[in-house]
Amino acid sequence: MRLRLDAVSVEIDGATLVEKLSLAAAEGEVVALVGPNGSGKSTALRCVYRALRPASGAVLVDGRDITALSLRDSAQQVAALTQEAGTDLDFTVEELVALGRAPHLDGNQPLSRRERELCTEAMARLDVLHLARRGVLTLSGGERQRVLIARALVQEPSVLVLDEPTNHLDIRHQVELLALLRSAGPTVLVVLHDLNLAAAACDRVVVLSRGALVAAGPPHEVLTPELIHEVFGVRTSVVPHPLTGAPQVLYSLPTAVRTESRP
Template structure:
């Protein structure tokens, strides 16, 4: 299912958080949003999973205007994990994961055999099956993050929206998650702070700065030394990954010399 952001802008208290952002994620594609803190990445995602309504512009899923769908319908098509996602109630891991089926069930309808199998597979995929009977309140931050990711997968979304999904995860689970996203089925829009992981995991990358799109395209076209210096204010040498060929950044502690300011996306 393709996802398209058509010129969305978000203005709050007279401040522009996102300005005329246009971006497309094709069916099954993994598109990463990268940029400094405050560049509008999370705000853009909120417009996709309907935590925010754009001040202007349109979000389309499979050609449908998201604003015209019921919340239940959009929840069947889009699943999300947020960077500040928490579970405050004393639910077991299995109970939290099962909440992902809510958009597909009516009232207090119990989980059927297929639903239980989906939950079991998602917990196995995220390596939390052994925690199924544990209270989520007793888990570490990384374990909770994997529980919320499993809940999102159980929704069987056509579009998966992830805001810093590797936050709190150890290296093994970061690599496993991002490896799974490639070719997993849903269209994925993901915010990542680690540019090297983004280059490895994403088909395309959108680079944001001050709420505007600076560049979008394959990782090698976006993560150039010049653009990284202009947007992030760091010096980096770009080298190919020895196995995948994806660009990898080797950072220097020396401040960059930036000429002409931040470039803008044509």
């Protein structure tokens, strides 16, 4: 399913957080949003999963304004993992994952056999099936993050939005998650801080700064030393990965100024 942000602007307390942002993600495409802290990435995502309403512009899913859908219908279309996602209630892992089916159920309707199998498959794909009977509050941050991603997949969304999903994950699970996103099926819009992960896993990279679009395109076109310095203020070299050819960003640390002490 196609996702498009059409000249979306967001204003809060008189401040413009996102200004006339336009971007698109084709069906099944994985698109990364990158940019410095405060550049509007999370704010843009909130418009997609309807936590915020744009001051102007529109979020379109297959050409339909998402605000024209009922909340139930939009929840069936769009699943989100937010930075604040979590639970204060001690559900078991399998109970929390099963909540992803809520938009598709009527009231207290029990899960069907297919839905139970869907939950089991999602837990297995996220490497949390062995934790199914554990209380969520007993899990590590990384384990809980993988459970929440499993819940989002169980929702069977057409569009999946994820805000820094690699937070708390070790290297293995970061790589596995990004590989999963490429094969999961939904159109994916994901906020990432790791430019190398974005380059390796995403079809296109969208760069934001101060709420505005700076660049968008395939990683090898967008992630240049010049752009990275302009947006992030750091010096880099960009080289092709020896196996995949994807751009790899090598950072140059500032040289500390040493002062010689005098007797």
